[in-house]
Amino acid sequence: MDENFESLKVMVIDDSKTIRRTAETLLKKVGCTVVTATDGFDALAKIADTHPDIIFVDIMMPRLDGYQTxxxxxxxxxxKSTPVIMLSSKDGLFDxxxxxxxGSDEYLTKPFSKDELLGAIKAHIKKD
Structure with missing residues (x-):
């Protein structure tokens, strides 16, 4: 199993500092470059600048929620081809x-595990 996440640029958008920090720590350990944003507006500016390979976005955020983002x-x-993974504390069918x-590509329920986070990346990032 090739656990090579080097050179992958991952964006984590969440208004919770704890979630951002947790995800960032996990992802950096496996070699990802991590860009974090506190909400949708913050994220949209950073996406244009950084072109992340995959984006994790929390649903419940002020100003611009995860669905809108x-x-x-x-x-x-x-x-449009960038994978977007929704993060939510609610595990509802409606959500x-x-x-x-x-257009989200996957849905993770918080709190997520390291395996879920990396599994989502593996599932959506195609290695050439």
Whole structure:
């Protein structure tokens, strides 16, 4: 099993500092470059600058929530193929369905484990 996440650029968008820190620590340990953002507006500016390979976005955020953020990313031709993974503390079918509608690629329930986080990356990043 090749656990090579070197040179992968991962963005984590969450208004919780704890979640951002946890994800960042896990991802940096396996070699990812991590960009964090506190909300959708913050993220959209950073996405244009950093072009992440995969984006994790919390659903419940102030100003611009995860669904709106995901929809904006997927509506942008430059980023529509970027995998977006929704993060939510609710494990509801409605939330999952709504995530699919706005174009999210997967849905993780918080608190997520290291394996879930890395599994999501593995599932969506195609190595050449």
């Amino acid at each position: 995901c929809a904006l990313i997927k509506n942008n031709s430059a980023f 999952k369905a709504k995530g699919r509608i706005v």
